[in-house]
Structures are given as C-alpha cells and as structure tokens.
Amino acid sequence: MxxxxxxxxxxxxxxxxxxxxxxxxxxxxxxxxxESGAVGFWALPFDEDLLIRCRNVAKDIRYRFQNLIVLGIGGSSVGLRALSRALWPSDNRLRLLIQESPDPQSVEKILKAIDLNRTCINVISKSGATIETTTLLDHFLTALKDKVGEKWRDHVVVTTEQNKGKLFGLVEKEKLIHFEIPENVDGRFSVFSAVGLFPLTCIGVNTQKLLKxxxxxxxxxxxxxxxxxxxxxxxxxxxxxxxxxxxxxxxxxxxxxxxxxxxxxxxxxxxxxxxxxxxxxxxxxxxxxxxxxxxxxxxxxxxxxxxxxxxxxxxxxxxxxxxxxxxxxxxxxxxxxxxxxxxxxxxxxxxxxxxxxxxxxxxxxxxxxxxxxxxxxxxxxxxx
Incomplete structure (x- = not known):
C-alpha cells in the first residue's frame, strides 16, 4: 500500500x-x-466483464498489428499516457502512439514512420464529438483507406459513449468494434474504464492488478x-x-x-x-x-x-x-x-x-x- x-x-x-x-x-x-451509482468512477475497478472483453479484443490486436495509435485529448489521453509510461512492459512488442493535438507536423511524422497495414487506431472521445479528435480521425482514416481499402474497418476501435455523438454514429454505420464510456463517468475520471484499460491491455499491462x-x-x-x-x-x-x-x-x-x-x-x-x-x-x-x-x-x-x-x-x-x-x-x-x-x-x-x-x-x-x-x-x- x-x-x-x-x-x-x-x-x-x-x-x-x-x-x-x-x-x-x-x-x-x-x-x-x-452507493447510489450517480457518479460512475467508483464502480470502475469492479467491472470484471469489461476486463474480460478488453483482454479478448486486445489478444486479437496484439496478434494482427505492430502499432496502436490512440487518438484522444484531455481525459481521453492523459491517464493512459501516465500509466503506459510508468508500467511499460519490457517484453511488449506493440508500439503505442498517443496523438492528442491536430498538429500537422506531428501527424505527418507518425504517418511516415508507421506501416498502416500493421496499424490499429483506437479513437477515444466520451462525447463522440471532440473536434480535435474527430478531425484527427478523419485525417487518419483517409490515409488508412488509401492504404488498405475496404479492410479499414478491421483497423479501428472506437471508445465513446453509447447512443451519442459522431463517433457512435460511425460505429453503428460501419459496424466497428466499440467500447462504451459510461454516461456517469466524466472524462478525467475515466482512466479505469475502457479509455485506459483497453490500450493498456494491448501493450501487456496487467490490468487486473491495476484495478485491484x-x-x-x-x-x-x-x-x-x-x-x-x-x-x-x-x-x-x-x-x-x-x-x-x-x-x-x-x-x-x-x-x-x-x-x-x-x-x-x-x-x-x-x-x-x-x-x-x-x-x-x-x-x-x-x-x-x-x-x-x-x-x-x-x-x-x-x-x-x-x-x-x-x-x-x-x-x-x-x-x-x-x-x-x-x-x-x-x-x-x-x-x-x-x-x-x-x-x-x-x-x-x-x-x-x-x-x-x-x-x-x-x-x-x-x-x-x-x-x-x-x-x-x-x-x-x-x-x-
């Protein structure tokens, strides 16, 4: 302790x-x-179902890809950045890149450094309408579609609130993998939701112990x-x-x-x-x-x-x-x-x-x- x-x-x-x-x-x-459940971050460490689903999806991601790009800003990124820095497994083979800002130089640097054929994009926004994140996604999807064509859907995981915003609309339209951010969990209190758990599981962090x-x-x-x-x-x-x-x-x-x-x-x-x-x-x-x-x-x-x-x-x-x-x-x-x-x-x-x-x-x-x-x-x- x-x-x-x-x-x-x-x-x-x-x-x-x-x-x-x-x-x-x-x-x-x-x-x-x-006790009332009105504020959801209290319950996140006890969500065993989410833990299991993160493991199952992450297993496939680790098998198929070399790179995981996380697109998110504020509460959708800073907790992941802190924990991935502190807990990076020495035997991890999946490269994690976190892009928060729509800075054109940073984005182009990433696109030049990676093979999109071996890249998964995890876009994170609670509202599903964060302008920096949705603009970044549009840019990366254009590059991804140019590279892999109709298979682009197999390269995208969306983490957002259910039934709300542009991102959930994309999930429904394109049948993308989706992790829900609970409505009663604010972004900066969401690190123990799929916001943090899914990408951390992908890089090999023991998320069960994290939640413990x-x-x-x-x-x-x-x-x-x-x-x-x-x-x-x-x-x-x-x-x-x-x-x-x-x-x-x-x-x-x-x-x-x-x-x-x-x-x-x-x-x-x-x-x-x-x-x-x-x-x-x-x-x-x-x-x-x-x-x-x-x-x-x-x-x-x-x-x-x-x-x-x-x-x-x-x-x-x-x-x-x-x-x-x-x-x-x-x-x-x-x-x-x-x-x-x-x-x-x-x-x-x-x-x-x-x-x-x-x-x-x-x-x-x-x-x-x-x-x-x-x-x-x-x-x-x-x-x-």
Whole structure:
C-alpha cells in the first residue's frame, strides 16, 4: 500500500478539528454518490466483464498489428499516457502512439514512420464529438483507406459513449468494434474504464492488478480525504494557491500532467481553486526549488517517491534527494505532503491514481462546487 507523511503540512490539529463537520458532510456526499451509482468512477475497478472483453479484443490486436495509435485529448489521453509510461512492459512488442493535438507536423511524422497495414487506431472521445479528435480521425482514416481499402474497418476501435455523438454514429454505420464510456463517468475520471484499460491491455499491462489497486483505494480512502482537507485549508486559510506535484522517478514523469488536468478542471470554478504545477525531482531541484524555497509563500508541494530496494544505491540517493527537498521546503515555510510508493507496479499505480481521483472529488465537495463538470471549457468550444 502507498503511505502518506503529513508531518510537514504545517497545519495544527486544532485547525483540522475545526473543519470536522464539513469533512463529515463531504465524506457523506462521497458515500452517497458511490452507493447510489450517480457518479460512475467508483464502480470502475469492479467491472470484471469489461476486463474480460478488453483482454479478448486486445489478444486479437496484439496478434494482427505492430502499432496502436490512440487518438484522444484531455481525459481521453492523459491517464493512459501516465500509466503506459510508468508500467511499460519490457517484453511488449506493440508500439503505442498517443496523438492528442491536430498538429500537422506531428501527424505527418507518425504517418511516415508507421506501416498502416500493421496499424490499429483506437479513437477515444466520451462525447463522440471532440473536434480535435474527430478531425484527427478523419485525417487518419483517409490515409488508412488509401492504404488498405475496404479492410479499414478491421483497423479501428472506437471508445465513446453509447447512443451519442459522431463517433457512435460511425460505429453503428460501419459496424466497428466499440467500447462504451459510461454516461456517469466524466472524462478525467475515466482512466479505469475502457479509455485506459483497453490500450493498456494491448501493450501487456496487467490490468487486473491495476484495478485491484484502484479498488483498494475505493475501500479505504481516509488518506485521500485527509490530503484533500489539508490542501483545502492551506488554500482557504493560508494563501497556498499553487499545488505542486513533484515526482521522483522517471517512470512517474507523466503522472504530474494527469494530476494537473484532474485538479485544475475539477476544482477551478466560481473563482476558486488551486493552480497545479507538475515538476520532477531531482532535476527541478536545480530550477524550480529555488522559487519554492525563496519565492512567494503561495505553494503546497506533494512529493511522490519510490521506496528503494535494499542495496539500491541509485534508489537510495533518489530518496535522500526527495527527503532533503521536503525538509528544506518545510524550514522555508513551504508545507508539503510526501507519498511513498512501495514499488512501481500495477497495484501501486492503480491505488495512486484512484486515491487522487477521490481526493479531488472530496476537495470539490469541501469547496462547495461540482467537481465533475467543466463549464468554462465548454465555453471555449463555442468559439472554435
């Protein structure tokens, strides 16, 4: 299990206790939304049927193809990017390419580098109408049809909501393989749905263990709620308007980006919220740490480290670097929480990501806002 060290959060017990009624109310809201099924991300770690179907389809994909291109943006890609980076199997033979942006140079670079005859495209969009993703799909399908002709349908897997949007219309018209994104699961909370599970299964990640770790966080989320309470109080009462996520370990590099999207899009509403900042240790000790220690006192840092194996000199150095930075921050008036991972495996990463989803939802309820919508993002779409 992952462990939390709250000793450097710089909050008094009395301040935490003064919020006990609000905390109890927020926890009751979590319990209600889980038990009622109104919010679907809670149930995802227990969906055995989806796990089996992902395995069956992935087996065929791994047999027939050399490349898997995932087209998706935001919640349809960042969780997959984080987990595939952290859990990439050493014996995987399927090349995974994730394309989020309709940047023409990036797209043409991919098309020049791959053989479309040996390529599967997994297009992901909850709404089925995300303009970046549908435009990318049109471009890739044109190239795919030119290469393989009428067989293009055998190269496409669609992950989208049922009975909604352009993508589901394509599924019905062309009889494509389809994975459903549940209506009650928001995109940034969807990593344990087919959004993440199918491509991760394709590259050989043990998704059963991934879900086991996520289920562990669902069953015991005391630390998620405590960490959310700390971030809420530091923001509301102490002016900590920036939430820094500092990971130690190259495998965790993409986790910070996933957290930034989750925290910002869920909580940045009604003039409230914290600005997330993702960085990596020890590299950013030589840049951003100067700001953390000697700049404005407007930050709370979450450190994530991996417990070193006995005799692992490099791992031991990484741990000392993390501990030293946390201590220096504490002495400089920059509060922090440290999370220690026992290892970098599927169960641990499943627990880590689900813990932060629960923490985010809980913090939103403490703030009195809806953590599951994104009204300002929808306003941008009106101008595109």
């Amino acid at each position: 992952i462990s939390f060290d709250f000793s450097k959060c710089s909050l008094k017990d009395s301040e935490m206790e003064a919020l006990s009624k609000e905390v109890a109310k927020a926890r009751a809201t979590l319990k209600k939304e889980r 770790g996520a289920a562990r966080a669902v069953d015991n989320h005391d630390n998620a709620c405590r960490n959310g309470t700390i971030h809420y109080l530091l923001n509301k009462n102490h002016g900590k308007t920036i939430s820094v996520m500092m990971t130690y370990g190259d495998a965790l590099k993409e986790f910070g980006g996933w957290y930034a999207q989750l925290w910002a899009e869920s909580l940045g509403k009604e003039g409230k919220g914290q600005t997330p900042l993702a960085c990596q240790g020890p590299q950013d000790q030589h840049s951003l740490a100067q700001l953390f220690l000697d700049g404005p006192k407007d930050k709370v840092v979450t450190f994530i480290k991996v417990a070193p194996q006995r005799g692992d000199k490099l791992g031991e150095l990484m741990e000392r670097e993390c501990n030293a930075t946390a201590q220096a921050c504490f002495e400089s008036g920059c509060p922090s929480v440290t999370i220690t991972l026992p290892s970098l495996d599927e169960e641990t990463l499943g627990e880590l990501l689900m813990t932060h989803q629960i923490q985010t939802a809980f913090t939103g309820h403490l703030m009195g806002i809806n953590p599951y919508d994104q009204p300002a993002v929808e306003r941008i779409k009106k101008f595109i």
